[in-house]
Amino acid sequence: MDDTAVKVSGLTKRYGAVTAVDGIDLEIRRGEVFGLLGPNGAGKSTTVEILEGYRRRDAGEVRVLGEDPAHAGRAWRSRIGVVLQSSNDHAELTVRELVRHVAGYYPDPHDPDEVIERVGLAEKAGTRLRRLSGGQRRRVDVALGIVGRPELLFLDEPTTGFDPEVRRRFWDLIAGLADDGTTIVLTSHYLDEVEALADRIAVIAGGRVVAEGDPATLGGRATAKATVSWLEDGVRRSVETDEPTRTVRELAARFPGEVPELTVTRPTLEEVYLGLIRQA
Numbered sequence: 186m187d188d189t190a191v192k193v194s195g196l197t198k199r200y201g202a203v204t205a206v207d208g209i210d211l212e213i214r215r216g217e218v219f220g221l222l223g224p225n226g227a228g229k230s231t232t233v234e235i236l237e238g239y240r241r242r243d244a245g246e247v248r249v250l251g252e253d254p255a256h257a258g259r260a261w262r263s264r265i266g267v268v269l270q271s272s273n274d275h276a277e278l279t280v281r282e283l284v285r286h287v288a289g290y291y292p293d294p295h296d297p298d299e300v301i302e303r304v305g306l307a308e309k310a311g312t313r314l315r316r317l318s319g320g321q322r323r324r325v326d327v328a329l330g331i332v333g334r335p336e337l338l339f340l341d342e343p344t345t346g347f348d349p350e351v352r353r354r355f356w357d358l359i360a361g362l363a364d365d366g367t368t369i370v371l372t373s374h375y376l377d378e379v380e381a382l383a384d385r386i387a388v389i390a391g392g393r394v395v396a397e398g399d400p401a402t403l404g405g406r407a408t409a410k411a412t413v414s415w416l417e418d419g420v421r422r423s424v425e426t427d428e429p430t431r432t433v434r435e436l437a438a439r440f441p442g443e444v445p446e447l448t449v450t451r452p453t454l455e456e457v458y459l460g461l462i463r464q465a
């Protein structure tokens with residue numbers, strides 16, 4: 186089997202005078218969790234909607250699970266899962282009724298009750314949608330996206346409105362799907378979420394990919410200057426350095442025991458991301 190799930194080259198989309206996507210290249214391997222980051226209006230949703238087959242492109246080549254989404258049919262669609270933003274449809278159905286109903290569209294779905302359990306809604310399975318909270322509705326959206334056992338799952342800002350504990354459980358759910366071999370394209374504005382889940386990240390700004398890499402090394406993160414910080418005579422001191430080991434050695438020689446409150450830090454993903462966006 187081809188181990189490329191998504192291949193995009195020179196993708197371009199204009200809305201009138203606005204070039205929303207301006208020559209994007211991407212390659213996403215099967216089994217990978219791929220994070221898409223970028224400010225509001227960067228072109229992420231437009232790109233994802235083209236990959237999902239919901240929007241036409243103006244130029245460029247696109248292959249998703251080996252087919253061009255602009256011309257792909259039902260069999261292709263059944264291999265793709267999409268977690269859309271919540272709608273208020275189906276308010277009178279229960280969670281179980283809706284998940285069962287959607288499962289019926291797929292040739293080899295997961296067991297609906299298992300999926301409901303997996304998104305943490307077992308206790309709400311018999312509850313009508315209109316009686317759920319915003320975060321619970323979002324979990325129904327996720328259940329609908331995964332019940333068809335997709336090979337490729339698109340998650341667009343999946344955890345907006347989740348409380349911290351539910352969000353952590355959701356991360357476990359996504360990591361579990363990835364372990365089972367599902368390819369996942371994750372769009373999120375939460376950098377901690379992308380860092381926790383993504384194997385690789387593309388940062389999009391102004392319709393272009395401005396950086397790509399794994400979360401630990403994106404934008405030169407791993408080789409950026411480190412900050413060594415410690416407490417001395419009741420005052421917090423810190424230095425920025427390319428050689429943190431040398432600084433720590435010097436400190437270790439100067440202090441008789443532990444260096445008080447010693448920390449060595451590199452830029453966070455958020456700092457690197459903000460730097461990339463400012464440059465772009």
Ligand SMILES: Nc1ncnc2c1ncn2[C@@H]1O[C@H](COP(=O)(O)OP(=O)(O)OP(=O)(O)O)[C@@H](O)[C@H]1O
Nearest residue numbers: 200203204205223224225226227228229230231232
């Ligand atoms: N249907 C549309 N008609 C006209 N312009 C559009 C349309 N959809 C998006 N745009 C414009 O295209 C650009 C990219 O929008 P897009 O929704 O792809 O960004 P995004 O990165 O997903 O943003 P967000 O993080 O806010 O979801 C923006 O300038 C937006 O105003």
